[in-house]
Amino acid sequence: MLVWLLLTLGAAPKASLLLDPPWSPIFKGQTATLTCKDPHSPAQGYWYHDKEFIKKSEKIQIKKTGCYKCKTDRSSVSDLVCVEFSSGWLVLQAQHPVFEGDDVTLRCQGKDDETIRERNYYKNREKLDGTHNLKSITVRSVSRDSSTYYCTASGKSLLSWTVTSSTLKIPVQELFPPPMLKASPSQPKEGSPVTLTCETRLPPQRSDVQLQFCFFREGQALGSGCSSSPELQIPAMWSEDARSYSCRAQTVTLSVTKRSPWSHIHVQSECLGAALPKPELAQESSTMTSASWDGHQDREGRPAVLAASF
Secondary structure, eight states, X not given: OHHHHHHHHTSOOBOEEEEESOEESEETTOOEEEEEEOSSSBOOEEEEETTEEEEEESEEEEOSOEEEEEEOTTSBOOOOEEEOEEOSSEEEEEESOOBTTOOEEEEEEETTGGGOOEXXXXXXXXXXXXXXTOSEEEEOSOOSSOOOEEEEEEEESSSEEEEEOOOBOOOOBOSSOOOEEEEESSSOBTTOOEEEEEEOOOOGGGTTOOEEEEEEEXXXXXXXEEESOSEEEESOOOGXXXXXXXXXXXXXXXXXXXXXXXXXXXXXXXXXXXXXXXXXXXXXXXXXXXXXXXXOOOTTSSOBOEEOOO
């Protein structure tokens, strides 16, 4: 599916960055490695740190806080990856990378982890139930919201002590951009077919994610419902079909759902020769049906289906 989507969009795929170890923030004094990849393999990348070009190589080692990105000769610029090196004694780390809809592991790490006797986790300043004294927790199906997290660690030597980590906002990357609806031909002639395509793109790191696509005409769902195909063929367009259309792309689990803007399709009238006969309403069609998206149906209480009958 990823290859098809990239070819449809006709754009160079984004490079991606791999962080090793795959956690951030990191304690000061430690070293992390960033690898630049295009959809084919690791590649020689052009590296940028805080918008300044630094070098060309497949990998770089970093020891200071900053935001990094890269590109290769076969890819466009990657998303920005920001890595923090913390001078604190306790950090709450998030795995990397994280995309919309992912289940994310957070772990509460101390510089001297063996001295910690108790841990607690907080979201938006409220303690998370069921997380007491766990070395790590899982946050289900994250989104690009403003939620913040932190943890506390307690122990006892001569005296009891408690340390609080800095606040963490999970850096969630976009799983796929809002789709764009394309019609081919863009201005079909009356009686001719048209193909609707719902265009979007998955990142290389999530090329195994299965997407579903749904198509709509002014609130009415087209076809037999959502499917894995990003295309829908309408066998014949008529003057009354000159309306606004949109599509929706979503993960199978519905954890991420995005919709295209509405697009108006103009149908050119047949001016030469006798007027084309209009299709009659039919009970069934294997090519295109119209099921209600918002609960409405045709006047007979059935899904409205067009099939040509001459």
